[in-house]
Amino acid sequence: MHGGASTGPQTPEGLERSRRSTWKHGRRSAKAIAFRRMLARTVRDLRAATRMVEEQ
Numbered sequence: 001m002h003g004g005a006s007t008g009p010q011t012p013e014g015l016e017r018s019r020r021s022t023w024k025h026g027r028r029s030a031k032a033i034a035f036r037r038m039l040a041r042t043v044r045d046l047r048a049a050t051r052m053v054e055e056q
Contacts, residue, residue, distance in 0.1 A: 009018045026032045 009015045
């Protein structure tokens with residue numbers, strides 16, 4: 001009725017787009033993980049500095 005089942009991507013561009021299609025976000029990429037760790041370190045350092053100022 002509609003022309004049959006899809007044969008999938010055929011061009012190199014389509015194949016690349018298909019390969020990357022499961023990448024929903026970069027949350028688990030090495031760059032994202034390193035950035036979150038840096039933020040966590042910064043927050044810990046700021047909290048420690050705040051405690052030191054409050055104690056004085």
